[in-house]
Amino acid sequence: xxxxxxxxxxxxxxxxxxxxxxxxxxxxxxxxxxxxxxxxxxxxxxxxxxxxxxxxxxxxxxxxxxxxxxxxxxxxxxxxxxxxxxxxxxxxxxxxxxxxxxxxxxxxxxxxxxxx
Amino acid sequence: xxxxxxxxxxxxxxxxxxxxxxxxxxxxxxxxxxxxxxxxxxxxxxxxxxxxxxxxxxxxxxxxxxxxxxxxxxxxxxxxxxxxxxxxxxxxxxxxxxxxxxxxxxxxxxxxxxxx
Numbered sequence: 561x562x563x564x565x566x567x568x569x570x571x572x573x574x575x576x577x578x579x580x581x582x583x584x585x586x587x588x589x590x591x592x593x594x595x596x597x598x599x600x601x602x603x604x605x606x607x608x609x610x611x612x613x614x615x616x617x618x619x620x621x622x623x624x625x626x627x628x629x630x631x632x633x634x635x636x637x638x639x640x641x642x643x644x645x646x647x648x649x650x651x652x653x654x655x656x657x658x659x660x661x662x663x664x665x666x667x668x669x670x671x672x673x674x675x676x
Numbered sequence: 677x678x679x680x681x682x683x684x685x686x687x688x689x690x691x692x693x694x695x696x697x698x699x700x701x702x703x704x705x706x707x708x709x710x711x712x713x714x715x716x717x718x719x720x721x722x723x724x725x726x727x728x729x730x731x732x733x734x735x736x737x738x739x740x741x742x743x744x745x746x747x748x749x750x751x752x753x754x755x756x757x758x759x760x761x762x763x764x765x766x767x768x769x770x771x772x773x774x775x776x777x778x779x780x781x782x783x784x785x786x787x788x789x790x791x792x
Contacts, residue, residue: 562720593777602680602767602782603721616777648719654778662709662728662771662778667721 562586564653564668572674573641581636581671583651591615591656592634593665594626597648609634610656646675679703680770682783689758690791697753697786699768705729707773710744710751711780715765727751758790 563586573579585592591610595603605618609628623639632653638645649672652665681700689695701710712724725735727744735742739756755762765787769780 562723591778593779595780602769602784603780605777605779605781608777608779610777616779618779650719650721652721652780656778661707661773662726664711664723664726665778665780666723667713669718669720672719 562653562666562668564651564666566649566651566668566671568671569669570672570674572676574676575641575643577641577675578637578639579641579673581638581649581651581673583634583636583653583668585632585634585651585653586666589653589655589666590632591654591663592628592632593652593654594634594636595650595652596620596645597650597670598644599647603650606636615656641675643675646673648672679781680768680783682766682768682786684786685784686787686789688789688791691760692757693790694754694756695758695788695790697755697766697768697788699751699753699783701749701751701768701770703749703770703772705772709771711769711771712742712751712753713767713769713782715767715785717764721767724753755788758788760790760792763788763790 565584593608594606597603607617648670651668654663713721765785768783
Protein backbone atom coordinates (compact mmCIF):
# COMPACT_ATOMS: atom_id res chain seq x y z
CA UNK A 561 0.00 0.00 0.00
CA UNK A 562 1.14 3.54 -0.76
CA UNK A 563 -0.27 5.29 2.29
CA UNK A 564 -2.43 7.50 0.08
CA UNK A 565 -6.04 7.38 1.21
CA UNK A 566 -9.18 8.64 -0.47
CA UNK A 567 -12.76 9.10 0.66
CA UNK A 568 -15.41 8.16 -0.03
CA UNK A 569 -14.79 4.93 -1.93
CA UNK A 570 -18.04 5.14 -3.85
CA UNK A 571 -20.51 7.93 -4.48
CA UNK A 572 -23.76 8.32 -6.38
CA UNK A 573 -24.98 11.79 -7.34
CA UNK A 574 -27.55 13.22 -9.71
CA UNK A 575 -26.90 15.57 -12.57
CA UNK A 576 -26.49 19.19 -11.47
CA UNK A 577 -25.34 18.36 -7.95
CA UNK A 578 -21.96 19.17 -6.43
CA UNK A 579 -19.45 16.70 -5.02
CA UNK A 580 -16.32 16.87 -2.85
CA UNK A 581 -13.71 14.13 -2.89
CA UNK A 582 -10.91 13.92 -0.34
CA UNK A 583 -7.34 12.70 -0.39
CA UNK A 584 -4.66 12.28 2.25
CA UNK A 585 -1.16 12.15 0.90
CA UNK A 586 1.62 9.76 1.84
CA UNK A 587 3.69 10.79 4.84
CA UNK A 588 6.56 13.04 3.73
CA UNK A 589 4.93 14.04 0.46
CA UNK A 590 4.02 17.67 -0.29
CA UNK A 591 2.27 17.45 -3.66
CA UNK A 592 -1.09 16.06 -4.67
CA UNK A 593 -2.33 15.38 -8.21
CA UNK A 594 -5.82 14.42 -9.29
CA UNK A 595 -6.77 12.26 -12.27
CA UNK A 596 -10.05 11.22 -13.84
CA UNK A 597 -10.27 7.72 -15.29
CA UNK A 598 -13.28 6.91 -17.43
CA UNK A 599 -14.19 3.27 -17.87
CA UNK A 600 -11.76 1.48 -20.18
CA UNK A 601 -9.43 4.45 -20.56
CA UNK A 602 -6.19 5.71 -19.11
CA UNK A 603 -6.25 8.34 -16.35
CA UNK A 604 -6.48 11.98 -17.43
CA UNK A 605 -4.68 14.71 -15.46
CA UNK A 606 -7.04 17.19 -13.81
CA UNK A 607 -4.66 19.35 -11.75
CA UNK A 608 -1.88 19.33 -9.19
CA UNK A 609 -1.45 21.18 -5.91
CA UNK A 610 1.88 22.15 -4.37
CA UNK A 611 2.31 24.52 -1.43
CA UNK A 612 -1.46 24.96 -1.32
CA UNK A 613 -1.58 26.39 -4.83
CA UNK A 614 -2.58 24.94 -8.20
CA UNK A 615 0.64 23.95 -9.91
CA UNK A 616 -0.65 22.77 -13.26
CA UNK A 617 -3.98 21.95 -14.85
CA UNK A 618 -5.19 19.64 -17.54
CA UNK A 619 -7.99 20.18 -20.01
CA UNK A 620 -10.85 20.34 -17.52
CA UNK A 621 -13.44 23.12 -17.12
CA UNK A 622 -13.46 25.53 -14.15
CA UNK A 623 -16.27 23.60 -12.47
CA UNK A 624 -13.47 21.24 -11.44
CA UNK A 625 -11.66 22.94 -8.57
CA UNK A 626 -9.44 21.92 -5.72
CA UNK A 627 -7.78 22.78 -2.48
CA UNK A 628 -4.68 21.72 -0.64
CA UNK A 629 -4.40 22.11 3.10
CA UNK A 630 -1.35 22.84 5.28
CA UNK A 631 -1.07 19.13 6.12
CA UNK A 632 -0.85 18.46 2.34
CA UNK A 633 -4.20 16.72 2.13
CA UNK A 634 -6.42 17.81 -0.72
CA UNK A 635 -9.98 18.10 -1.95
CA UNK A 636 -11.42 17.88 -5.44
CA UNK A 637 -14.70 19.70 -5.97
CA UNK A 638 -16.92 19.26 -8.98
CA UNK A 639 -19.89 21.58 -9.49
CA UNK A 640 -22.89 21.13 -11.78
CA UNK A 641 -22.26 17.42 -12.27
CA UNK A 642 -22.78 15.98 -15.72
CA UNK A 643 -23.36 12.38 -16.72
CA UNK A 644 -19.89 12.27 -18.32
CA UNK A 645 -18.33 13.02 -14.93
CA UNK A 646 -19.01 9.41 -13.98
CA UNK A 647 -15.54 7.95 -13.51
CA UNK A 648 -12.88 6.75 -11.11
CA UNK A 649 -11.15 9.72 -9.52
CA UNK A 650 -7.59 9.01 -8.52
CA UNK A 651 -5.42 11.03 -6.20
CA UNK A 652 -1.64 10.73 -6.29
CA UNK A 653 0.95 12.13 -3.92
CA UNK A 654 4.60 12.89 -4.58
CA UNK A 655 7.53 14.76 -3.12
CA UNK A 656 8.43 17.89 -5.06
CA UNK A 657 11.95 19.14 -4.56
CA UNK A 658 12.77 22.62 -5.86
CA UNK A 659 13.89 22.26 -9.45
CA UNK A 660 12.98 18.61 -9.53
CA UNK A 661 11.17 16.99 -12.41
CA UNK A 662 9.25 13.83 -13.05
CA UNK A 663 8.87 12.77 -9.43
CA UNK A 664 7.15 9.44 -8.94
CA UNK A 665 3.48 9.74 -8.12
CA UNK A 666 1.93 7.21 -5.76
CA UNK A 667 -1.77 6.61 -6.17
CA UNK A 668 -4.62 6.04 -3.78
CA UNK A 669 -7.43 3.51 -4.28
CA UNK A 670 -9.71 6.05 -5.97
CA UNK A 671 -13.28 7.21 -5.59
CA UNK A 672 -15.86 5.78 -7.97
CA UNK A 673 -18.39 8.46 -8.85
CA UNK A 674 -21.64 7.65 -10.62
CA UNK A 675 -23.76 10.53 -11.89
CA UNK A 676 -27.38 9.67 -12.68
CA UNK B 677 -1.50 13.26 -31.64
CA UNK B 678 -1.43 10.73 -28.87
CA UNK B 679 1.68 11.11 -26.78
CA UNK B 680 1.66 7.60 -25.36
CA UNK B 681 0.44 4.68 -27.42
CA UNK B 682 -0.17 1.20 -26.13
CA UNK B 683 -1.26 -0.57 -29.26
CA UNK B 684 -2.17 -3.83 -27.51
CA UNK B 685 -5.51 -3.32 -25.82
CA UNK B 686 -5.74 -6.87 -24.54
CA UNK B 687 -3.33 -9.80 -24.27
CA UNK B 688 -4.13 -13.30 -23.10
CA UNK B 689 -1.42 -15.79 -22.17
CA UNK B 690 -1.16 -19.05 -20.33
CA UNK B 691 0.69 -19.14 -17.04
CA UNK B 692 4.49 -19.41 -17.34
CA UNK B 693 4.54 -17.81 -20.78
CA UNK B 694 6.65 -14.70 -21.30
CA UNK B 695 4.76 -11.60 -22.41
CA UNK B 696 5.86 -8.17 -23.66
CA UNK B 697 3.73 -5.07 -23.36
CA UNK B 698 4.56 -2.36 -25.88
CA UNK B 699 4.71 1.38 -25.25
CA UNK B 700 5.55 4.04 -27.82
CA UNK B 701 5.76 7.68 -26.81
CA UNK B 702 6.06 11.03 -28.52
CA UNK B 703 7.84 14.08 -27.17
CA UNK B 704 9.93 17.01 -28.34
CA UNK B 705 11.58 17.41 -24.96
CA UNK B 706 15.10 16.14 -24.36
CA UNK B 707 14.33 15.69 -20.66
CA UNK B 708 11.41 13.45 -19.86
CA UNK B 709 10.44 10.55 -17.65
CA UNK B 710 8.69 7.30 -18.41
CA UNK B 711 6.69 5.17 -16.02
CA UNK B 712 4.85 1.89 -15.86
CA UNK B 713 1.92 1.32 -13.51
CA UNK B 714 -0.16 -1.77 -12.80
CA UNK B 715 -3.89 -1.47 -12.11
CA UNK B 716 -5.44 -4.59 -10.58
CA UNK B 717 -9.23 -4.94 -10.43
CA UNK B 718 -9.28 -3.04 -7.13
CA UNK B 719 -8.48 0.10 -9.12
CA UNK B 720 -5.39 1.43 -7.37
CA UNK B 721 -2.48 2.24 -9.66
CA UNK B 722 0.67 0.49 -8.46
CA UNK B 723 3.99 2.07 -9.41
CA UNK B 724 6.42 -0.31 -11.15
CA UNK B 725 9.26 1.75 -12.62
CA UNK B 726 10.49 5.27 -13.41
CA UNK B 727 13.10 5.93 -16.07
CA UNK B 728 14.58 9.25 -17.17
CA UNK B 729 15.44 10.08 -20.75
CA UNK B 730 19.17 10.06 -20.12
CA UNK B 731 19.32 6.53 -18.82
CA UNK B 732 18.87 3.96 -21.55
CA UNK B 733 20.06 1.01 -19.54
CA UNK B 734 17.61 -1.81 -19.44
CA UNK B 735 16.38 -2.79 -16.03
CA UNK B 736 15.43 -6.10 -14.50
CA UNK B 737 13.49 -6.59 -11.30
CA UNK B 738 12.69 -10.21 -10.60
CA UNK B 739 10.41 -11.44 -13.36
CA UNK B 740 9.97 -7.92 -14.72
CA UNK B 741 12.26 -6.24 -17.24
CA UNK B 742 12.11 -3.02 -19.20
CA UNK B 743 13.65 -2.16 -22.56
CA UNK B 744 14.06 1.58 -23.20
CA UNK B 745 15.06 2.58 -26.75
CA UNK B 746 15.17 6.28 -27.54
CA UNK B 747 15.86 5.57 -31.22
CA UNK B 748 12.40 4.06 -31.58
CA UNK B 749 10.73 6.05 -28.76
CA UNK B 750 9.73 2.84 -27.05
CA UNK B 751 9.69 1.66 -23.46
CA UNK B 752 8.55 -1.94 -23.48
CA UNK B 753 7.79 -4.10 -20.48
CA UNK B 754 8.37 -7.85 -20.33
CA UNK B 755 7.04 -10.27 -17.75
CA UNK B 756 8.93 -13.55 -17.68
CA UNK B 757 7.17 -16.73 -16.60
CA UNK B 758 3.83 -14.96 -16.13
CA UNK B 759 1.60 -15.82 -13.19
CA UNK B 760 -2.14 -15.47 -12.64
CA UNK B 761 -1.46 -12.65 -10.16
CA UNK B 762 0.01 -10.65 -13.04
CA UNK B 763 -3.49 -10.27 -14.49
CA UNK B 764 -4.24 -6.54 -14.51
CA UNK B 765 -4.30 -3.49 -16.72
CA UNK B 766 -0.86 -2.03 -17.30
CA UNK B 767 -0.30 1.63 -18.12
CA UNK B 768 2.69 3.37 -19.59
CA UNK B 769 2.98 7.08 -18.79
CA UNK B 770 5.11 10.06 -19.82
CA UNK B 771 6.11 13.14 -17.84
CA UNK B 772 7.66 15.94 -19.89
CA UNK B 773 9.77 18.77 -18.53
CA UNK B 774 7.60 21.32 -20.34
CA UNK B 775 4.41 20.22 -18.58
CA UNK B 776 3.34 22.20 -15.57
CA UNK B 777 2.84 20.20 -12.46
CA UNK B 778 4.80 17.18 -13.66
CA UNK B 779 1.59 15.79 -15.08
CA UNK B 780 1.53 12.20 -16.21
CA UNK B 781 0.19 11.48 -19.67
CA UNK B 782 -1.04 7.91 -19.76
CA UNK B 783 -1.51 5.51 -22.62
CA UNK B 784 -4.77 3.69 -23.04
CA UNK B 785 -3.54 0.66 -21.14
CA UNK B 786 -3.06 -3.01 -21.95
CA UNK B 787 -5.26 -5.57 -20.23
CA UNK B 788 -3.23 -8.69 -19.47
CA UNK B 789 -5.04 -11.90 -18.69
CA UNK B 790 -2.95 -14.81 -17.46
CA UNK B 791 -4.82 -18.09 -17.51
CA UNK B 792 -3.83 -21.04 -15.32
